[in-house]
Amino acid sequence: MAKTYDYLFKLLLIGDSGVGKTSILFRFSEDAFNISFISTIGIDFKIRTIDLDGKKVKLQIWDTAGQERFRTITTAYYRGSMGIMLVYDVTNEKSFENIKNWIRNIEENASADVEKMILGNKCDLDSKRQVSKERGEQLAVEYQIKFIETSAKDSVNVENAFYTLARDIKAKMEKKQEASNPPGARGGTHQLKATDQQRKPTSWLSRCSIL
Amino acid sequence: MNFQSKANKYVCPNDRQLSLRAKLRTGWSAARSEPPLTSAEREAIADVVKRAEKVEETEARRIGRLVARLEGMRRSAQGPTPRSCVLCGETSRLLAPLRVCFMCRNSACPKCIIETPPHKQYMCNLCAETREMWKKSGAWFFKSLPKYVLPERKTKYNDTEFSRSLQEAGNSSNEGKSDSEPSSPLSLHPPMFSRQPSSTDSRRSVSISQDAHCDGETENLTHGVSGLSLHRTDSFSQRSFGLKRTGSKGSAYSLRSTRKDPPKPTQVERPPVIPDAGFGTLEIRLAYENGTSSLAVCVLRARGLIGMDMTGLSDPFCRLEVLPTEGTYSNRLRTKTVHKTKNPEFNETLHFFGITESDLNTKSLEIVVFDDDRYGCDEMGSATVALRECSKSPAQLRLALAGPSGTEPSGPRLLLALCYNTKRRALAVTVCRAAELPPQDSNGYSDPFVKIHLDPDPYHKKHKTSIKWRNLNPIWNEGFFFETRLTELSRQNLTLTVWDKDYGKPNDFLGSLVLGSSSKGRRLKHWMDCIKFPDHRHEQWHSLTDTQHI
Numbered sequence: 001m002a003k004t005y006d007y008l009f010k011l012l013l014i015g016d017s018g019v020g021k022t023s024i025l026f027r028f029s030e031d032a033f034n035i036s037f038i039s040t041i042g043i044d045f046k047i048r049t050i051d052l053d054g055k056k057v058k059l060q061i062w063d064t065a066g067q068e069r070f071r072t073i074t075t076a077y078y079r080g081s082m083g084i085m086l087v088y089d090v091t092n093e094k095s096f097e098n099i100k101n102w103i104r105n106i107e108e109n110a111s112a113d114v115e116k117m118i119l120g121n122k123c124d125l126d127s128k129r130q131v132s133k134e135r136g137e138q139l140a141v142e143y144q145i146k147f148i149e150t151s152a153k154d155s156v157n158v159e160n161a162f163y164t165l166a167r168d169i170k171a172k173m174e175k176k177q178e179a180s181n182p183p184g185a186r187g188g189t190h191q192l193k194a195t196d197q198q199r200k201p202t203s204w205l206s207r208c209s210i211l
Numbered sequence: 212m213n214f215q216s217k218a219n220k221y222v223c224p225n226d227r228q229l230s231l232r233a234k235l236r237t238g239w240s241a242a243r244s245e246p247p248l249t250s251a252e253r254e255a256i257a258d259v260v261k262r263a264e265k266v267e268e269t270e271a272r273r274i275g276r277l278v279a280r281l282e283g284m285r286r287s288a289q290g291p292t293p294r295s296c297v298l299c300g301e302t303s304r305l306l307a308p309l310r311v312c313f314m315c316r317n318s319a320c321p322k323c324i325i326e327t328p329p330h331k332q333y334m335c336n337l338c339a340e341t342r343e344m345w346k347k348s349g350a351w352f353f354k355s356l357p358k359y360v361l362p363e364r365k366t367k368y369n370d371t372e373f374s375r376s377l378q379e380a381g382n383s384s385n386e387g388k389s390d391s392e393p394s395s396p397l398s399l400h401p402p403m404f405s406r407q408p409s410s411t412d413s414r415r416s417v418s419i420s421q422d423a424h425c426d427g428e429t430e431n432l433t434h435g436v437s438g439l440s441l442h443r444t445d446s447f448s449q450r451s452f453g454l455k456r457t458g459s460k461g462s463a464y465s466l467r468s469t470r471k472d473p474p475k476p477t478q479v480e481r482p483p484v485i486p487d488a489g490f491g492t493l494e495i496r497l498a499y500e501n502g503t504s505s506l507a508v509c510v511l512r513a514r515g516l517i518g519m520d521m522t523g524l525s526d527p528f529c530r531l532e533v534l535p536t537e538g539t540y541s542n543r544l545r546t547k548t549v550h551k552t553k554n555p556e557f558n559e560t561l562h563f564f565g566i567t568e569s570d571l572n573t574k575s576l577e578i579v580v581f582d583d584d585r586y587g588c589d590e591m592g593s594a595t596v597a598l599r600e601c602s603k604s605p606a607q608l609r610l611a612l613a614g615p616s617g618t619e620p621s622g623p624r625l626l627l628a629l630c631y632n633t634k635r636r637a638l639a640v641t642v643c644r645a646a647e648l649p650p651q652d653s654n655g656y657s658d659p660f661v662k663i664h665l666d667p668d669p670y671h672k673k674h675k676t677s678i679k680w681r682n683l684n685p686i687w688n689e690g691f692f693f694e695t696r697l698t699e700l701s702r703q704n705l706t707l708t709v710w711d712k713d714y715g716k717p718n719d720f721l722g723s724l725v726l727g728s729s730s731k732g733r734r735l736k737h738w739m740d741c742i743k744f745p746d747h748r749h750e751q752w753h754s755l756t757d758t759q760h761i
Contacts, residue, residue, distance in 0.1 A: 006347055008270055042248075042256040045263060060266060069248075073256065082352050111352070176351050177342055 005058040015087035016095040017066030020121040023152035078109035091128040124151040274359035298323035314338035354750035490592035490612040491515035497601030526583040548583040589732030590615040620754035631745040637692040651711040651719040656681040658712040722755025
């Protein structure tokens with residue numbers, strides 16, 4: 001019997017070619033770094049099981065090719081993912097500007113309630129930096145997404161980023177379950193009636209489509 | 212655009228103009244930007260996909276275990292009564308008063324109810340477990356239960372055809388058995404829960420011990436399955452369709468067991484004759500005739516196909532096609548349908564004409580087994596065989612069928628969400644959206660709306676969505692309620708028809724969809740999920756059929 005786990009979260013890394021998606025994943029899954037650049041072919045995934053508040057969470061992290069020519073393959077994996085990391089390279093202005101396009105890409109292809117996060121990778125290369133941390137933060141505020149600067153080479157914030165995203169997904173899951181409950185009703189018959197009456201005016205039609 | 216006005220339009224435009232046009236992303240010059248994948252790349256991607264499938268499989272099995280556990284719990288529950296516990300049937304006592312679960316409004320004794328932390332509400336173990344399952348399976352995100360495989364109960368596996376078919380009989384019979392014996396070890400477990408709110412750890416240990424228990428049980432069951440199975444099948448087929456909470460199990464099982472058998476210890480010792488992915492096998496005979504340059508394919512029989520309908524049987528037929536096709540000319544042939552069987556004898560010879568000898572080396576024959584259904588055909592498995600096989604002396608082949616490729620339907624389709632609301636005693640049907648509807652108006656669009664009714668419905672209620680003008684991919688998100696009992700649902704059919712609104716002439720029909728316990732495949736699974744897990748929203752895409760059923 002395989003090792004059991006409580007939850008399976010599917011994550012996805014997207015961003016321009018060469019920003020270090022594979023390196024981030026390699027650092028997170030194997031805690032290693034490879035200086036040479038090997039372009040990802042289409043898609044790949046790695047698995048790591050982490051512990052969140054006493055629950056075993058298996059993360060299946062999909063690494064996508066940034067190259068345009070694999071776009072049809074990679075977009076097919078958007079829909080199934082619960083969390084998406086948008087990666088840009090702080091030494092590459094263009095990759096930062098493209099984040100907006102990637103977000104649009106997500107909106108078109110991924111589920112509406114996917115958890116997102118922006119990573120500014122290669123923050124160890126301060127001398128070559130083209131995108132300041134403030135600009136990254138500003139973009140994140142604009143889109144209401146969490147932002148973190150990472151370095152796969154020096155292992156800065158990589159673990160942190162994945163744990164944060166996983167924790168956000170888990171929190172969303174708990175919240176969703178709470179939301180699917182009927183409101184009120186603490187037991188006791190007289191209270192029950194009161195809540196029943198309260199609930200009637202709220203249109204169950206609209207509630208159903210939100211659920 | 213005034214590209215042409217500057218130059219002679221019979222001369223090929225220069226490079227600059229071509230690149231300008233390519234930027235517009237229209238016209239033929241845009242298409243060459245993406246070179247096709249090389250074979251090495253394709254292989255690498257296929258490798259990853261294969262790896263992902265393996266992960267998916269363990270996940271499906273894990274979810275299957277969760278589902279089985281919940282199912283066992285449901286079976287062993289006493290049922291809602293006003294003065295006793297819904298789970299264990301315990302009546303109210305001074306030190307152990309019954310409390311009301313805020314989810315299902317049933318009362319339960321303190322042993323079977325937990326206090327949930329945020330609002331100090333009481334939730335019975337059944338609701339708690341359902342919710343846990345919803346979280347653990349990922350259904351909270353995907354809005355319906357993902358694919359799952361229920362745990363296998365027996366491990367007997369034999370070589371000969373006879374014992375194999377026997378085993379299949381055992382498949383359904385085993386289900387019959389577990390239905391009629393509520394005291395199976397699986398269902399004994401739930402009362403063992405500790406009721407503290409902080410029971411996460413104990414819960415996990417229970418689930419682990421249960422797994423161990425399951426394995427132990429399979430060991431015990433290995434003997435005696437065959438003896439049991441023969442007479443059991445009869446009783447199973449005689450069983451009426453009046454499924455209540457448990458009756459649905461048999462069908463659901465036969466559906467879900469489609470994926471792959473979990474690795475069995477006995478299999479390692481003695482591999483079966485041909486590798487079988489759990490979708491059955493197909494026997495064909497190929498013969499090529501030089502004189503008429505025709506290929507005769509004799510489809511002999513299939514064995515061990517997956518079950519698609521309530522009784523676990525299917526109505527299979529095969530569609531054959533020689534690939535790659537030349538031009539637009541497609542030569543698809545199909546066999547006759549063999550009804551109500553998982554082991555059909557086709558014995559039918561189909562002839563492909565115009566196959567040259569050089570084709571034999573390059574082309575291949577694709578055979579897809581479909582389940583015949585009035586409301587659209589579901590793929591049950593497929594196999595591909597290279598045509599050069601027919602040059603070998605005994606051209607009779609046994610092929611292992613691979614599973615259906617695409618999980619999501621394509622073409623005209625409808626996203627539908629079902630949720631049985633136990634408090635309202637009504638089925639909530641949400642018509643979310645449709646996609647790729649056929650255009651019916653001269654402007655290249657349709658003005659679609661959906662009519663919905665439940666059949667038979669004592670209230671004779673019919674609903675209509677609003678009309679989405681000039682839209683082939685409309686989004687409605689409109690919900691409707693049908694008052695019905697949960698037990699009635701298994702006898703009712705939900706019919707949805709999509710229409711194109713026209714003024715001054717009859718509305719055009721765009722497509723239809725029927726869900727019910729008499730439907731098959733995806734539609735049956737959706738319906739059964741809705742019955743088995745009330746108060747949860749089940750969302751699924753369905754393809755629309757173009758035939759009108761009234």
